[in-house]
Amino acid sequence: xxxxxxxxxxxxxxxxxxxxxxxxxxxxxxxxxxxxxxxxxxxxxxxxxxxxxxxxxxxxxxxxxxxxxxxxxxxxxxxxxxxxxxxxxxxxxxxxxxxxxxxxxx
Amino acid sequence: xxxxxxxxxxxxxxxxxxxxxxxxxxxxxxxxxxxxxxxxxxxxxxxxxxxxxxxxxxxxxxxxxxxxxxxxxxxxxxxxxxxxxxxxxxxxxxxxxxxxxxxxxxxxxxxxxxxxxxxx
Numbered sequence: 594x595x596x597x598x599x600x601x602x603x604x605x606x607x608x609x610x611x612x613x614x615x616x617x618x619x620x621x622x623x624x625x626x627x628x629x630x631x632x633x634x635x636x637x638x639x640x641x642x643x644x645x646x647x648x649x650x651x652x653x654x655x656x657x658x659x660x661x662x663x664x665x666x667x668x669x670x671x672x673x674x675x676x677x678x679x680x681x682x683x684x685x686x687x688x689x690x691x692x693x694x695x696x697x698x699x
Numbered sequence: 700x701x702x703x704x705x706x707x708x709x710x711x712x713x714x715x716x717x718x719x720x721x722x723x724x725x726x727x728x729x730x731x732x733x734x735x736x737x738x739x740x741x742x743x744x745x746x747x748x749x750x751x752x753x754x755x756x757x758x759x760x761x762x763x764x765x766x767x768x769x770x771x772x773x774x775x776x777x778x779x780x781x782x783x784x785x786x787x788x789x790x791x792x793x794x795x796x797x798x799x800x801x802x803x804x805x806x807x808x809x810x811x812x813x814x815x816x817x818x819x
Contacts, residue, residue, distance in 0.1 A: 623803075624802055624803025624804075624805075625803070626803060626805040628744070630744075635794060635809040635810065635811055635812055636744065636794070636806075636809050637809070638805060638806065638807055641799070641803060641805045641807075642801075642802060642803040642805075643803070647807065679743065681744075681805060681806075683803065683804040683805075687758065687760070688734070688736075688746035688749075688804070688806075689746075690743060690744040690746065691743075692743055693743040693744070
């Protein structure tokens with residue numbers, strides 16, 4: 594079965610840039626999306642189709658996808674961005690989620 | 700405003716059954732594929748099952764095949780998950796989610812979730 598791997602944690606200082614990777618075999622040939630999940634809340638879509646932002650998602654969230662890796666970048670990270678982030682792709686008629694990354698804003 | 704409201708969770712013994720419901724509003728329910736996604740305590744997200752707009756196609760993760768059944772009622776704008784032969788490993792928050800089926804399928808709206816605990 595298809596797998597997506599993320600680093601367990603990423604730490605970032607306020608105002609700096611956080612990059613979260615998502616690795617999977619030939620992931621660049623699929624579309625990737627990203628969800629943010631704050632503690633005790635439901636997931637929220639922040640990036641879809643590799644690099645598109647849903648309405649209401651701040652411009653500091655951006656995405657890319659090439660080769661075997663998709664990347665979520667948070668520019669000018671704010672304290673409110675502290676959360677778990679999950680990548681997701683579609684493979685063989687099933688949804689596959691990444692292992693999740695906890696972003697800590699120090 | 701799109702709203703998805705799950706209900707039906709609770710404590711159940713191993714081997715027992717539970718039926719989850721998801722009430723949808725704010726959009727044309729019959730136009731969308733719908734999914735159930737779960738999250739075990741302290742763990743990541745896992746897609747469980749989904750169903751086509753007219754109910755003619757249903758898909759399941761291997762671990763629940765033969766035990767869970769997804770269904771929908773467009774007249775009631777509701778999604779269901781019948782869970783039988785429950786196991787401890789089914790303990791999780793279960794989310795109802797709306798699918799967007801364009802290039803790069805994803806979930807654009809999620810419910811608040813309902814907790815299922817399987818324990819004796």
